[in-house]
Amino acid sequence: MYALYYQPFACSYAVHIALEKTGQPxxxxxxxxxxxxxxxxxxxxxxxxxxxxxxQYADETLTQAGAILLRLSERHPEAALMPEPSSPLRSTALQMLFYISSTLHPAFSMLFYPERIAASARDEVKSKALEKIQLQLSHLERRLGQHTYCAGEQVFAPDYLLLAILNWCRLFQISLSSFPNIKRFLADMNERAEVKKALATELQEMAA
Incomplete structure (x- = not known):
């Protein structure tokens, strides 16, 4: 059985959703x-x-959301967490997974932990972070205007990670009113069965 160490609505939320999608205990x-x-x-x-x-699973311990999502896709190909290796969508899905992990996520990390960058200039760090986030939201808005999901017209693991991170916009009161494609993406993802299951569990844990 898998064991997931998580914080409600951190980036671990993406892994939680993926586990629900696999149907594994x-x-x-x-x-x-x-x-x-x-x-x-x-x-x-x-x-x-x-x-x-x-x-954790058996004698394997994995960290990093992107790596875990890829490993789950390999262990459970029937869940279609990633396109098959022979699919032309594979490289696009990988590109988006790494983009979300290495570009979008770090921009939000600057808001969560500005003191790690400059303890004496927290406000300046937050301001710079918001600039970076707005730039990436504009990029995502254009992309989601061309494709329903990260890698086309089917949901894959990068979409779970994107959902987890974009949820932080509400936490930091970042308006999405100028990003209708992002709002559509979020609404669509939140209607998925695996997302609803993970959401209900994490909301319950937050209230506990």
Whole structure:
């Protein structure tokens, strides 16, 4: 059975959704990031970086959302988490997965942790982060105007990660009123069965 170490609505949300899509049994272990549980000795033994998600299965321990999503797609090809290797969509899906992980996510990280960049200039860091996010939202708006999802007309793992990260716009009060294609994407994704299951669980955990 899989074991997912997660924080509700962190980027681990994408892995949670993917696990629901596979239909495989899994258990959840909530990590309270606000209380610093990710820096505990027990958690650092799982991931020395002190970050979620962490996925365990048998003798395998994986970190990094993108890597975990790819591994799940390999273990469960029937879930179609990624296009098949022979598909022309494969490279597009990989490109989007890495773009979300290495470009979009770090821009939001600047909002979450401005002190890691410049403790004495938090406001300036946040302002720069918002500029970067607006630039990436414009890029995504254009892309989602050409394709329904990240890699075309079918949902794949990058869409789960994009959903998880775009949800943070609400947290930071970033308006999406100028991005109708992004709003359509979010509404569409939130109607999917696997998303509804993960959403209900994480909302319940937040309220606990």
């Amino acid at each position: 899994f258990e959840l272990h909530k990590v309270n990031l606000r209380n610093g549980e990710q820096q505990s000795e027990a958690f650092l033994a799982l991931n020395p970086q002190g970050q979620v998600p962490v996925l």
